[in-house]
Amino acid sequence: MVRRVAVPGRILGMGLLDVVDYxxxxxxxxxxxxxxxxxxxxxxxxxxxxxPRLRGVVAALQRCVLRLRLDASSSAPLSGWKxxxxxxxxxxxxxxxxxxxxxxxxxxxxxxxxxxxLVRFDKPAGRLLWAVAGPVHRVVARVVLxxxxxxxxxxxxxxx
Numbered sequence: 001m002v003r004r005v006a007v008p009g010r011i012l013g014m015g016l017l018d019v020v021d022y023x024x025x026x027x028x029x030x031x032x033x034x035x036x037x038x039x040x041x042x043x044x045x046x047x048x049x050x051x052p053r054l055r056g057v058v059a060a061l062q063r064c065v066l067r068l069r070l071d072a073s074s075s076a077p078l079s080g081w082k083x084x085x086x087x088x089x090x091x092x093x094x095x096x097x098x099x100x101x102x103x104x105x106x107x108x109x110x111x112x113x114x115x116x117x118l119v120r121f122d123k124p125a126g127r128l129l130w131a132v133a134g135p136v137h138r139v140v141a142r143v144v145l146x147x148x149x150x151x152x153x154x155x156x157x158x159x160x
Contacts (some may be wrong), residue, residue: 047148
């Protein structure tokens with residue numbers, strides 16, 4: 001089950017943004033074997049790959065509405081985002097825009113998978129846009145995490 005939790009202080013202390021104007025975090029706990037040796041980046045790829053149509057819509061909204069500068073050559077699981085850190089237990093992605101800056105941290109342990117979002121508003125219009133985009137983001141974050149968990153479970157039960 002996906003549930004909203006506080007962003008861990010460790011993530012806030014990573015210095016990903018000089019100012020954090022918005023933050024949220026979602027976690028799935030207690031799914032033994034879910035990770036199955038996958039890195040945090042591989043889990044993110046599996047989650048975002050499980051919603052291909054939604055992924056395209058989200059990228060279009062990010063580019064057109066939020067005015068994010070998406071990189072067409074990016075190989076990160078989030079369309080157009082940059083991979084800022086890729087370690088086995090943690091992946092950090094980022095994207096900048098003219099109005100706001102976003103960072104996404106995917107953390108994975110044997111017992112839980114957590115996705116945290118940090119946002120900095122660079123202009124007052126960024127805050128206004130996030131007032132509309134934030135609720136959509138919260139729904140999409142839950143859907144992507146839930147669908148990713150389902151995809152991981154299906155992959156884990158496939159015969160070798």
